[in-house]
Amino acid sequence: MEKQLDDILRSHVATPSETEVKDKLLAAGFVVVDREGIIYTGTAGRLDFDPSSPPYGLDSVSWLASMTKLATAVSLLQLVERGVAGLDDDVSRIVPELAALPVLRGFSDDGQPILEAHGRAITLRHLLSHTLAIGVDMADPDLIRWAKSTGRSTNYMSYTLEGITTPLRFAPGEGWYYGTAYDWAGHLLTQLTGSSLSSHMQAHVFGPLGMASTTFHPESIAAQRRLAFAYSETDDAGGVTLKPGPSPLPAKTEFEAGGSGLFSTPGDYARLLHGVLAHKILEPETTDLLFAPQLDGTQRGILMAIAAYAREGGFAPELPPDSPLDHGLAGVLNTADVPGKRRAGSLMWSGATNGRWWIDRETGVAGAVFTQVEPHGNKVLVGMFDELERVVYRGRLGS
Numbered sequence: 001m002e003k004q005l006d007d008i009l010r011s012h013v014a015t016p017s018e019t020e021v022k023d024k025l026l027a028a029g030f031v032v033v034d035r036e037g038i039i040y041t042g043t044a045g046r047l048d049f050d051p052s053s054p055p056y057g058l059d060s061v062s063w064l065a066s067m068t069k070l071a072t073a074v075s076l077l078q079l080v081e082r083g084v085a086g087l088d089d090d091v092s093r094i095v096p097e098l099a100a101l102p103v104l105r106g107f108s109d110d111g112q113p114i115l116e117a118h119g120r121a122i123t124l125r126h127l128l129s130h131t132l133a134i135g136v137d138m139a140d141p142d143l144i145r146w147a148k149s150t151g152r153s154t155n156y157m158s159y160t161l162e163g164i165t166t167p168l169r170f171a172p173g174e175g176w177y178y179g180t181a182y183d184w185a186g187h188l189l190t191q192l193t194g195s196s197l198s199s200h201m202q203a204h205v206f207g208p209l210g211m212a213s214t215t216f217h218p219e220s221i222a223a224q225r226r227l228a229f230a231y232s233e234t235d236d237a238g239g240v241t242l243k244p245g246p247s248p249l250p251a252k253t254e255f256e257a258g259g260s261g262l263f264s265t266p267g268d269y270a271r272l273l274h275g276v277l278a279h280k281i282l283e284p285e286t287t288d289l290l291f292a293p294q295l296d297g298t299q300r301g302i303l304m305a306i307a308a309y310a311r312e313g314g315f316a317p318e319l320p321p322d323s324p325l326d327h328g329l330a331g332v333l334n335t336a337d338v339p340g341k342r343r344a345g346s347l348m349w350s351g352a353t354n355g356r357w358w359i360d361r362e363t364g365v366a367g368a369v370f371t372q373v374e375p376h377g378n379k380v381l382v383g384m385f386d387e388l389e390r391v392v393y394r395g396r397l398g399s
Helices: 001-013 067-083 124-129 139-152 181-193 197-211 268-279 286-292 299-307 379-397
Strands: 027-034 038-047 101-106 113-117 228-236 240-246 325-327 333-334 346-350 356-360 366-371
Touching: 001 027, 001 038, 027 268, 027 379, 038 268, 067 124, 067 181, 067 197, 067 268, 067 346, 067 356, 101 139, 101 333, 113 139, 124 181, 197 268, 240 379, 268 356, 268 366, 286 366, 299 325, 356 379, 366 379
Parallel strands: none
Antiparallel strands: 027 038, 027 366, 101 113, 228 240, 325 333, 333 346, 346 356, 356 366
16 A cells, blocks of 8 residues: 555656646645554655755645644534533633624625624534634625725734634524634634643644644744645646745734644644544544534535535545535534545545545544645645545555
8 A cells, every 4th residue: 555655646746857847746745544543654746846955754844724623623622521611602702702793694785784793692513513604704705895895904814813803694503604713713712721722732732642843833943844835827728837936824923823824744644633533632422523413404505505616626526526515523524435435424624725634433544635735626636635545445445
């Protein structure tokens, strides 16, 4: 299995002699774990576009983006274990800024937003299952229109509390909508504990698992270990060429975004996956909660519709079209077996820079792929990830 995985990685990244990165990735990493430990780690490619750049390795650092959410979910569920918070407690009093967010019901004839108070409780379950129904202001046309009509001068990528302070799209619990709920969950943790999110994660997740290179503050990591940002350009024939570009993030941030703020390495993230699978950081009963389907029929219908609409943009392309889905407390669940791949009940999510992870408790295996390419849904990465996962399951089950 190891040689097959190594060969797949190498075949999808630029060689040292290639100055143009076309229909390939600049760098890629892949890790696989089971309940006993890390069973595969592999990397290929280089850290920057210059062919003489150092090789990309297990200790190379890249932006996790929304792969951050797994660590945030674990951290909040640890508080549930300790009795600091309950999944269905109303957190409105603890985070009054969140409680004050109205629902955007549309726009008047003269273009003014129609905002409506909802008067409902807001719970940790809403936040971790994305049933709070708050979006991302840069990705939602109605929120973009709302921001323009109100003269708003910030957005999500400012990495501030103001940047995630937007109207809801439904009242809490009315539907499913992907957005900044995990950023609010991270802020809730700081209010519950009196600690920063990074300090709490260091004490209760990163430290215990030996994740020494995972941080909300990449400026603390030596520049020579960081992977360059790459951006896809598609030509008329459908070829995809990667070009260098700046980081989309502020140089420094004070707000530690629980939805997307972490930087990490393939080696560290393998430790996180193993920590979840082997019950090193959550009790078995709490892990059951992490994987428990959370959605009702209406919420599930919205999730399925969004998944179908956004598939080409990178929403669960590793699953067959029309795969039945639900949402747990850390990511999407496929509720049917995927032939040759993960089993029903597996948990998964991805990040804006095309990293992806899954945890399959039935088979007892988990894995993640790493790169740093935007936009989301890079076809080279999607194809490579499918090949890698199928080799893992052939090696694991002979399937």
